[in-house]
Amino acid sequence: MSRRGPLCAAVLAMTMLVTLPGTSGAAETEYTVSVDAAGTGPEISEHMYGVFFEDINRAADGGLYAELVQNRSFEYDPADNAAYTGLTGWAPHSGDPRVVDDDGRLNERNRRYLRLDLPAGVINAGYNSGIRVERGERYDFSVWARTTAGSTPLSAALTDPAGRALADPLRIAVRGDGWAKYTGTFTARAASINGRLLVRGEGGGTLSLDMVSLFPRDTFKNRPNGMRRDLAEKIAALDPGFVRFPGGCLVNTGSHHGYEAPDFERRRSYQWKDTIGPVETRATNANFWGYNQSYGLGYYEYFQFTEDVGAMPLPVVPALVTGCGQNQATDDPALLARHIQDTLDLIEFANGPVSSTWGAKRAEMGHPEPFGLTHIGIGNEENLPDEFFARFVQFRAAIEERYPDVTVISNSGPDDTGGTFDRLWQLNREAGVDMVDEHYYNSPAWFLQNNERYDGYDRAGPKVFLGEYASQDNRFRNALAEAAYMTGLERNADVVRLASYAPLLANEDYVQWRPDMIWFNNRASWGSASYEVQKLFMNNVGDRVVPSEATGTPSTLEPITGAVGLSTWGTSAAYDDVRVTAADGTALFADDFSGTDDAWTPIAGQGSWSVVDGRYVQSDAAAENTMVAAGDPAWRDYDLSVKATKLSGREGFLVAFGVQDTGNYYWWNLGGWNNTQTAVEKAEGGGKSTLVSDGTTVETGRTYDVRVQVRGRHVALYLDGELWGEFTDDAVVEPFRQVVTRDERTGELVVKVVNAQDDAARTTVRLDGADVERRARVTTLQGHPDDANTQYTSPIAPLESTMDVAAEFIHTFPANSVTFIRIKTRSTR
Structure with a gap:
């Protein structure tokens, strides 16, 4: 789980607004989908889509783990949460x-x-x-x-x-x-x-x-110490190909002392041996997400649950380099050797014969047969690429020597781009890693713009495990964007071998992160719009991609326009000498804060801003997203300059441009992610995506000269007079996406079409080289982009129907819809 500095639940919860072609469901846009029905595309992994379980949002205790008593062993502690005592609950x-x-x-x-x-x-x-x-x-x-x-x-x-x-x-x-x-x-x-x-x-x-x-x-499958039935059944209904567990950030954060420590510390990384055996002998731990976790749901139960839903187990173990903004590496050879041995022991626990030490432990707990582990992940979202990789290769060498048939998965950090991402991919390629775990949480527009992300990946290089991804909200517009993106994952099934939306579960009264796939309270559970999309794709994967192509949607990119802004995140900072100048040198705005702050308007409504000694100071070092803005939303082609000084706090400062409103802007996030990196982020409808980043950090008390040059859709950024970076934001939002797969068992072509716009899509579908039966089965998800499933109503639900098809037919895909057409073929050319 990426805990991305300013990207937090408050921002994620904002309403998403994605501008797409069309203004009403009455209009139609013409498309053509051409399918080479006799052609053969990439084979799709039988485990293509799975689920990622992390104990976040009370997903385990109070959630999937069916125990009804909170704090049953009186172990709650202020180390878990400042408000906790041993009698909490x-x-x-x-x-x-x-x-x-x-x-x-x-x-x-x-x-x-x-x-x-x-x-x-x-x-x-x-x-x-x-x-x-x-x-x-x-x-x-x-x-x-x-x-x-x-x-x-x-x-x-x-x-x-x-x-x-x-x-x-x-x-x-x-x-x-x-x-x-x-x-x-x-x-x-x-x-x-x-x-x-x-x-x-x-x-x-x-x-x-x-x-x-x-x-x-x-409980689910009537297991003692088992799972809450309704939640488990919703997961099972997805027919997941794998279950990744137990996280996430909680895997590789906390201390790494030994099990034999005489005084059990409260904060430690997730270590599997703490979680097996009789429940009364298991540890509890301070969860990274701010509460206590009991380990009643432990590794044995994870393996058993994975088996019960017919999925492949995919555990993730710590690599002794923390991630999720902590960014520390443990340099203790003996500790590293012990963790490597623990990982070997884990594989033996999963796969070893009952005559082995850990296979006997598994049998003692009630499962003499092996669980059949074939994949294991090492580490999670490390921002120290070289330190992580130096340890990863030692894990991999030890595992491959003893268990050569187990795929050892590396990762590429917490983002879809940037210096950490590039460096880790370089190291992974050079070392011939089998599979790399990518994570990203972005705006709906990003997913609509990046369908071709994996088209250019090296087919001979490491395969991709897209272990965490989601569009930032839980409305139907987000599910539509994810569905459109998933067509690109399937088209590139020879590269993307595994993929899982994240997070899986959220208790509505204990939310640390959203969006989430399945929501619940103590009496009910409901799938989000994204759940319905995931279920539709996971239940209709197919065995092979069938080559196809579609016409696109006409679009025009306008220049970047907007006002300017200043902000902080968990930091107090001071700003001075703000100047905005048009490309021809005309002064548009200037403020040296020798007077009042009347020119500035609060955008986010947080923080404490005031003019102090000729500087504009945000003094609340705990406030998050404190943006104020000035100027004209119609400004274009301008230079913004400002002097910025971090006064205190955990991050740096933020300089915004192209500001339209609270959810639509760009900002240069200097010293973000707990002052570990600097990036330009683009906010669209409240969701963010990273456009360019590096490892620049910010010094407290030092004044920086910051300048942003906006020309059309090109932006150059200067720090203390030196070019820090530049980008051209020219990605096109494409709302009409499709992919076709073949289900070899049923002899069906599965035509999957996403129409993520307010216009209906009148589409000519050509199935070249296919002899098809006339009646086809159709499943449709359709709704308003702002629709969201709740405990009381589920406007986004599958509609089953049939339709007539032929080798060439016309079908109008409704506005804002996902449609799967299963077409029975009699023969192919």
Whole structure:
């Protein structure tokens, strides 16, 4: 997951507006699609499309992992979230419950537990608004407990918020001062979405509790310690070719100390050995995304779930170089050797015979047969390309020596372009890497402009695993742009072998990132418009690409126009001597801040701007996206110059040009991404894409001379009088895209057409060399670009129909639609 400096959830959530040809659904544009039905294009991988699971947005605990109790082991900590305590998620029912960490703990990985001086009790409301309880369903309760009283009556009850019983309570006798597991099962006789679990001890003495669990019996595939059924079924309905897990940024962030550390630290990278074995012996960890993760959903469960949905497992392990803006490399040969050995052990855990050390561990957990691991990723979004690659080649050498049939996947950093991307691709090519993981999150327009991205990739070079991508919002316009882009992925199936939209899941009450494919709360789940597009493509992949081509959409590129702007992100900065001059030297604007700031208008509504000692200062070092703008949105062909000084904070400063409104502008982001790189970003409808970048950083207290020269659609950028970079923004938005594949099992041509514009597309389809049956099956997604699926309504849903076809036929593809036509062929030339 790219945590891209100024690109955060607040910006991602803005409404997307992409200007496309046409103004209403009444108009039509003429197209031709020509298909060489007898031709043969690239073979499509059987694993082409998959899913990427990262524990972000409470995707695991409170999400796919079906446990209903929040903070069941009392391990929440301020290291996870500043607002956390050991009792987060719990409320006293009576008495004075205390979370303790002493020699009486359950085990070294599960250090904290609850101590009750009896009589006393506690209540847990789970996640969201409470625990969902369904009438007639069974719920398995368990707790580890011990008592100083010899024998202590313990009761567990399911209630609504008013205390009314939802099931008959459980009565348990806790005996002895040694930890033991106690279990029972509720059968609900009433329903609630606001349920509570009350656990109470009676009598005298002290009762200690740990691992308080409530699990629905009805999990996906009825697995104990399993998955929430509705979420798992939505994932299974995609028919994914692979599951990439467990992340993401949480894989390669945090400390990298050993498992044998006597004092378990709160922040550590995701290490698979922490996550297997009995759940009460597993660690918890401070999640990169600001909460605690229990590891109840661990590597065994990931492998089992992948098998249950018929997919290929694709784990990712840390390479001892942090990513996601942290940018640190660990130089400890012994630690590196241990992590490499851990990775070899992981492959043995997945594939080894029961006679092997880790194969025996797998069998002990209930799966003697191998899981069949064939691919493994090393690292994630590292911004230190040389440091990462030096470690990657050591991982690869060790894996290939012992497991030559396992594909070892490298990566290209967090963006689709830039210095890190170029350097990593150079290193990957030179080393003959098998597959490279690319990640990017961009505006809808970017996806419509870059359908040919992989056309020029070296067919003999490393293959591409597009492990994370999404258009920045969850409306239908975003899904349309993604669908258009996916036609290019399929056309280049000989290069792009694997692809997964990201992220997969989001709990609506715990969102760190959007867009997301599947949304949920404690009572319902729903697929986004992007989910419907992904499902349509994943269920209709085909085996081979069939050569085809289509006419394009007429378009005209206008010059870059717009006002100018100043901004910061998590930084305090000062600006002075802003000047805007037309290409002929005419002064358009000047402000030396010797007076007021009346010429400047807040664009983002954040920050604290004021004129201080002849400079324009944004003083709030925590505020994000503080843009103010001045000038005329109609300005074109101008020079912008400004003096900029970083005063404090984690990043640098931003100078904007071509400013139209809050979601449409360019800015030069100097010292972005936690002051690790500098880039020009283009915002369209609130979503951003990177046009050019390098590793320039910004010094605190130093004043920089910044100049931006705009000519037509060409921009040159100067820093302290030196040319920093330049670009020409001449990519054309193409809203009409298509690809054709052949399903060899059914003998069908699958014609896939995306029409991401407000005009209908009247299209002549020519199937040269095909003898087709008359009736074809059609699946259509259609809606308004601003439509979004919610818990209560799903305007974007597939419509099934049939139509008449021939070797040549005319079909009008609706405005803003994705259409798949499955055409049965009798024979080919």
